[in-house]
Amino acid sequence: MVVSGLKTPADLERFRDEARAAERRYRSRVLVCMTGCRSLGAVELGKAFREQLAAAGLGDEVSVVDAGCHGPCSLAPAVVIEPQEFLYGGVKPDDVDEIIELTLRQGLPVERLCQSSNGKPVAVARDVAFYRGQRRDVLADCGRVDPVRIEDAVARGAYAAAAKALTSMQPDEVVAEVRGSGLRGRGGAGFPTGVKWDLCRRAPGDPKYLICNADEGDPGAFMDRALLEGVPHQVLEGMVIAAYAIGASHGFVYVRAEYPIAVEHVSVALAQAREYGLLGPDIFGSGFSFDIELRMGAGAFVCGEESALIASLEGHRGMPRPRPPFPVQKGYLGKPTVINNVETLANVPLILARGKDAYASIGTDGSKGTKIFALAGKVQNTGLVEVPMGASLRDVIFGIGQGVAEGREFKAAQMGGPSGGCVPAEFLDLPIDYDSVKSIGAIMGSGGLIVMDDQTCMVDVARFFLEFVQDESCGKCPPCRIGSRHMLDILRRICAGEGREGDVDQLRELAEEIRAGSLCGLGQTAPNPVLTTIRYFRDEYDSHIREGYCPAHVCAGLFHYLVLEDVCIGCGACQRRCPADAIVGERKKPHRILPEKCTYCGACFEVCPSSAIAKVRPAGGPNE
Amino acid sequence: MAAAETTLPMDLAPALQVLAEMQPITESSIIPLLQRLQTSYGYLPRDVVIEVCERTGLPLSRVFGVATFYAQFHLTPRGRHVVRCCRGTACHVRGGHRIAQSLRSELGVDDGGTTEDLRFTLETVACLGTCFLAPVIMVDEDYYGSVKPAKISSILARYE
Numbered sequence: 001m002v003v004s005g006l007k008t009p010a011d012l013e014r015f016r017d018e019a020r021a022a023e024r025r026y027r028s029r030v031l032v033c034m035t036g037c038r039s040l041g042a043v044e045l046g047k048a049f050r051e052q053l054a055a056a057g058l059g060d061e062v063s064v065v066d067a068g069c070h071g072p073c074s075l076a077p078a079v080v081i082e083p084q085e086f087l088y089g090g091v092k093p094d095d096v097d098e099i100i101e102l103t104l105r106q107g108l109p110v111e112r113l114c115q116s117s118n119g120k121p122v123a124v125a126r127d128v129a130f131y132r133g134q135r136r137d138v139l140a141d142c143g144r145v146d147p148v149r150i151e152d153a154v155a156r157g158a159y160a161a162a163a164k165a166l167t168s169m170q171p172d173e174v175v176a177e178v179r180g181s182g183l184r185g186r187g188g189a190g191f192p193t194g195v196k197w198d199l200c201r202r203a204p205g206d207p208k209y210l211i212c213n214a215d216e217g218d219p220g221a222f223m224d225r226a227l228l229e230g231v232p233h234q235v236l237e238g239m240v241i242a243a244y245a246i247g248a249s250h251g252f253v254y255v256r257a258e259y260p261i262a263v264e265h266v267s268v269a270l271a272q273a274r275e276y277g278l279l280g281p282d283i284f285g286s287g288f289s290f291d292i293e294l295r296m297g298a299g300a301f302v303c304g305e306e307s308a309l310i311a312s313l314e315g316h317r318g319m320p321r322p323r324p325p326f327p328v329q330k331g332y333l334g335k336p337t338v339i340n341n342v343e344t345l346a347n348v349p350l351i352l353a354r355g356k357d358a359y360a361s362i363g364t365d366g367s368k369g370t371k372i373f374a375l376a377g378k379v380q381n382t383g384l385v386e387v388p389m390g391a392s393l394r395d396v397i398f399g400i401g402q403g404v405a406e407g408r409e410f411k412a413a414q415m416g417g418p419s420g421g422c423v424p425a426e427f428l429d430l431p432i433d434y435d436s437v438k439s440i441g442a443i444m445g446s447g448g449l450i451v452m453d454d455q456t457c458m459v460d461v462a463r464f465f466l467e468f469v470q471d472e473s474c475g476k477c478p479p480c481r482i483g484s485r486h487m488l489d490i491l492r493r494i495c496a497g498e499g500r501e502g503d504v505d506q507l508r509e510l511a512e513e514i515r516a517g518s519l520c521g522l523g524q525t526a527p528n529p530v531l532t533t534i535r536y537f538r539d540e541y542d543s544h545i546r547e548g549y550c551p552a553h554v555c556a557g558l559f560h561y562l563v564l565e566d567v568c569i570g571c572g573a574c575q576r577r578c579p580a581d582a583i584v585g586e587r588k589k590p591h592r593i594l595p596e597k598c599t600y601c602g603a604c605f606e607v608c609p610s611s612a613i614a615k616v617r618p619a620g621g622p623n624e
Numbered sequence: 625m626a627a628a629e630t631t632l633p634m635d636l637a638p639a640l641q642v643l644a645e646m647q648p649i650t651e652s653s654i655i656p657l658l659q660r661l662q663t664s665y666g667y668l669p670r671d672v673v674i675e676v677c678e679r680t681g682l683p684l685s686r687v688f689g690v691a692t693f694y695a696q697f698h699l700t701p702r703g704r705h706v707v708r709c710c711r712g713t714a715c716h717v718r719g720g721h722r723i724a725q726s727l728r729s730e731l732g733v734d735d736g737g738t739t740e741d742l743r744f745t746l747e748t749v750a751c752l753g754t755c756f757l758a759p760v761i762m763v764d765e766d767y768y769g770s771v772k773p774a775k776i777s778s779i780l781a782r783y784e
Contacts, residue, residue, distance in 0.1 A: 039757055039767030073756030076769075219712035219751035257659075257696055258708075258752060260765055298655050299695030301750055315654035315686075317693035333652070376714035376755030383756055414713060450713045450755070464716050468750065474693075577774075579729075601722060603773065 005277045007285050009163040012154070015276075019155035026063040028104055029082040031143060034066035035229040035261055036222075037077040041092070045077050048093035056100050065152070068230020070143040072130045073383035075115075080125055080143060087125035088113035129381070133399040135362070136386045137370050138346050142230035147265045150272040153233035159278055161352035162240045166286040174245040175201060178348065180356035182368030186223075187213055187304075187341030188419065188445045189521070190367070190434040193348075196338055200246045200328040203336035210248040211332065211339045212239055212292075213309060214255040214262070217301040218417030219468065220448035223372040224342035226384050228255065228262035231346065232269035236292065238345030240283065241352060243290045246338050251292040254309055257299060266294055301418075301472035305520045306339040308474065319474045320520035341446065343372055363389035367433035375401050377450035378408065385449075387432075394428040397451055408453040412536070416445025418465045418472075419525030421532030422458060441532045443525070457554035458537040459544050463491040465529035473522065480523030483514040487530060495555045499545030504534055553615035556600035560618045565590040567612035574604035574613065634671045638664035649680050654690050658697055667698040703738045703745035705783040707731070708762040712751030720759035724748060726773040727761070730780060744780070 006012045023029075030053075032046045049064045070078045075089025081099070086109050088099070095113060102108045109123035115130070122128050136142075145152035153159075165174050179194025200208060212235065216224040227235055239251050253266055270292055273279040281289040295313060302308045303318040310332050312318040331337025347369055351359045360368045367389040373396060376382045380402040387396060393413055397403065404410050412422040421442030423430075430436050437444045452461065466488040475481045487510050490503050511527030518524050534541060543549050550558035563574075563583075568590040575583040575591060582598045585591030593604070595618075605613045642660045646653060661676065662668050668691055677684040691697040709724045724735075731739055731746050738745040754760050757769025761779070768779055 036754060036756065039754060039760075039769050076756070216753065217750060219716075220714050220755055221751070222753040222755060225753040256753075258749060295656065296659060298659065298690075298697060299749075300693065312655065313652065315651040315690065317689055374755060376758060377717050382714075417713070448713070448755075450717065452717055456717050461713075461717070464713070468711075472750070601725070601773070602719075606772070 006159075007277060009160075009167055009284060012159055012163050012284075015151075016154045016157070016160070019151040022151065023063075023155055026061060027083075028062045030062060030064045030099075030104075031067040031070070031080040031082065032064065033068065033070050033076070033078050033143060035069050035147075035226065036073050037069075038261070040076040042077040044093055045079070045091055045096070048096045052096050052100060053104075058100065058104060062104055065146050066148075067144065068142045068147050069226040069384055070125075071134075071136075071139065071384045071386075072128075072381060074381050075383075084109070084123070085125045086110075086123045087115065087128055087131075089115065129402055130383070130385075130400055133391070133395050134386050135370055135388050137350060137362075138227070138234075138343065138372060139230075139384065139386045141234065142226060142384075145231065147230055147232055148268045150233060150269070150276060153231070157353070158233045158349075159237050159240075161349040162237045162244075162278070163284050165241045165352050166244055166284045166288055171201065171245050171247060174241060174352070177356045178245065178351055181351040181359040182356075182363070182366075183344065183347055183351060183359070184367060184434060185341055186343035186347070186371065186446065188416065188443060190444060193340065193344055196328060196340075197242065197246050199326075200336045200338045203329050205330075205334075205336045207250060207335060208246055208248040209332045209335055209337040210239060210243045210246060210251040211306075211309065211313070211337060212251065212253045212342060212345055213304065213306065213339050214253055214259075214266075214342045215297045215304040215309060216256060216259075216342070216446065217304045217472075218419075218446050218448045220374060220376055220414065220417055220450045221446045222374045223384065223447045225259050225262055226374075227342050227346050227372075228253075228259070229265050232262075232265045233273070234346050234349060235266075235342055236269055236273055236279070238340075238348035239292060240278065240290060241348050242338065242340060242345060244286075244288050246336075248338070249290055251290065252295050252313060252332075253292060254295050254297060254303075254313065257296040263294070263296060270294060300474070301468075302474045302520070302522050305522055308520065309339065310337065317474070319476045320522075322519055343447070364431060364433045366435050371432065371444070371447060373447045373449040375449050375451070377414070378404050378453040378456065379451035380405060389433045390431040392429050392431055393423065396432070396449065397428070401451065404451060404453045408455065410451070411454055411456055412452045412458065414450040414452060414461065414529070415448070416443040416528070417448045418468050419443055419521060419528055420445045420448075421528045422452070422461065422536065423532075424536040441528065441535060443528070455552055455554070457495075457550050457552035458533040458540045459491065459494055459550075460552075460554050462530045462533045463488065463495050466491055466526070469522065469526040473526075477518045477520075477523055479514045479517030480526060483510050483517070484523075484526055486510055487514075487527070491530070494541065494544045495550075495558075497544065497548045497555070497558050499541075501545065503545060504538070504541050507534065547617075549617050558618065559615050560595055561593050561598060561600070561602075561605060562614050562616045563591050563593055564612045564614055567610055569610050569612070571609060573607045573609060577603045577607045579603065634665075634669050634675075636672065636675060639672050639676055643676065643679060649682070651682065651686070654682065654687060655694070658687070658691055662697060667700060667702050670699065701738065701742065703742050705743065705764050706745045706747060707780070708752065709746070709748045710752045710754075710758070710760045710762075711748045712753075712755060712758070714755035714758040715751075715760060718758040722773055723759045723761060723771050723776070726776045730776050744783070 111121040114121040183193045184190040300318045307321040308318040553559040570588040
């Protein structure tokens with residue numbers, strides 16, 4: 001590539017044309033997800049494609065792209081083949097020969113690797129249930145580009161919106177455009193992005209700073225990870241535009257150290273952007289200068305909270321500060337600072353490219369554009385999903401996600417991580433936007449969406465989140481530090497079968513105190529998972545406390561494992577697997593579990609070949 | 625703590641190199657500084673941190689305050705391999721707590737502990753962001769998804 005130093009929008013266009021021409025030299029592209037799918041053998045798969053294509057003499061006709069996430073993570077390793085747009089799941093190196101022969105030579109799908117609908121194979125990605133209900137605007141290029149090649153990004157239009165903003169718009173116009181688009185922060189609270197920018201732009205103080213918050217700590221959320229890994233240049237472009245709008249000369253990407261691939265891809269993207277003059281002095285000859293520093297988090301959930309994040313960047317313990325003053329007034333080093341979430345910034349180039357009205361035509365009255373969700377838990381299709389604001393939970397979980405496993409029953413969707421809540425089945429048709437989700441006690445949060453079925457105990461889920469909060473509370477505010485400890489003690493007691501009458505009321509009281517007495521979002525929202533489970537699943541709490549019974553068969557001791565004597569074939573598999581020697585019985589005769597020795601590890605239940613082990617209500621409980 | 629703190633004089637050369645590369649060092653660079661020191665030494669040896677504070681003028685109390693706040697920093701030696709067990713929501717509802725239990729009993733250490741032979745350090749992390757693989761563990765940079773308790777020992781056996 002001869003182009004280096006893109007000094008004008010015309011240079012960028014020339015570079016884009018060259019990159020497109022280079023791409024068109026290939027008649028077909030094999031897009032292998034090399035991010036999340038790496039964990040299930042994508043590296044070996046990519047290697048197999050390259051070697052076998054070369055051996056087949058197709059190396060110059062077909063290119064293999066180490067791409068970002070395609071979305072349907074349950075199909076890992078997932079491969080998309082252009083131009084047919086075939087989606088293949090669970091692809092192994094052994095499948096490569098057949099794909100080359102059928103698809104890359106003859107243009108036909110390999111049906112056994114396709115998804116199916118009503119027993120018929122569906123080869124083309126957009127026809128698959130997982131994609132049908134989606135609107136992939138922000139994720140459009142994720143899975144289509146090699147994230148470590150700036151040529152791929154530019155070929156798809158990256159940095160064109162930045163060029164337009166910097167060379168043909170005043171910063172105020174950029175702010176107005178984003179304000180008019182109705183974009184709200186995707187990190188959780190949903191504050192209007194344009195308003196935040198405007199406040200910072202007007203705030204006295206120099207220099208100003210821009211921080212990309214990539215400290216995605218919510219358990220169950222991986223949207224930001226996918227964006228940074230899959231389309232790092234889109235995020236950097238959003239940052240260039242944001243920095244220009246607010247007048248920042250220096251930016252940070254604050255990313256979790258637990259995301260090594262994201263760190264790697266962002267570092268590479270930063271180096272490339274600098275090399276091509278997209279970061280640094282006088283970008284596009286506009287006189288505007290901006291550079292970005294990559295900082296790795298050091299493992300503290302609270303640092304996703306903006307004032308704690310700033311403290312961490314300044315080299316302090318990550319503890320939140322009282323507000324006002326807000327970061328837009330006094331942020332990093334006491335200077336005006338905007339902190340935007342990764343997904344928010346990834347939306348910005350779209351707004352500038354399409355115009356605020358086109359952007360605002362998608363979504364609901366109060367929530368514009370699309371939202372990315374990380375769909376996981378007890379759902380058939382897990383993965384990364386993008387839908388217009390206002391889509392219903394039912395669309396996402398039962399349409400795109402294809403519901404819970406066969407024979408299981410949907411119980412709740414956990415939205416918004418430890419700050420969010422559990423949404424029960426009765427609200428499945430609620431349109432998802434910031435305000436409606438809030439009205440039922442959950443929050444949109446960053447987009448983690450964990451599906452729970454009838455085998456999930458809601459009291460145990462509440463305990464799980466309180467354990468998390470207790471671990472991650474920075475300790476500054478006693479209501480959060482000590483109050484969450486008390487709540488956790490009560491929940492542990494209930495899960496151990498030692499709950500008392502009045503426990504639920506006390507949980508509610510403590511929740512109120514913690515909410516009122518904590519400085520930051522972590523503490524203020526910490527009781528949400530407890531309050532929503534009490535609100536919608538009170539019967540489960542009562543069953544634990546009054547009957548000593550866990551209806552979901554999760555809490556140890558509040559149910560029993562029992563061998564069904566007429567089904568047991570006496571194979572002894574459970575006996576061999578039991579780590580507690582709690583199973584007795586002779587070969588070929590029904591076995592028996594000794595409740596006093598059982599540790600409820602579930603190994604026998606898992607290993608039994610004839611499903612002869614049942615989970616039952618403990619005998620001799622107060623009601624039996 | 626399984627591994628006792630070393631009493632040998634620490635080799636300061638890696639620390640000095642980090643200091644030279646990171647000039648100028650301000651309070652804002654405390655976290656990146658500790659991260660690089662930890663990469664060089666595998667953990668944050670007490671003597672090295674004291675020496676670095678003396679050379680840079682950073683208050684020792686401040687640096688230790690930071691080092692003890694963040695989960696990533698370790699003041700004792702670590703195993704050659706780090707096993708991270710995810711305790712995220714998706715892993716939890718798919719039986720992640722049983723994976724954690726198996727790891728603890730297999731390695732004979734608690735969360736945060738290091739085996740006596742310095743082969744493994746066990747950590748639980750809030751979420752690895754690979755919820756579609758739940759329950760998931762990570763050994764060094766390798767991910768293992770849909771882990772079952774029975775698979776733990778064969779996974780660990782791959783790491784010497």
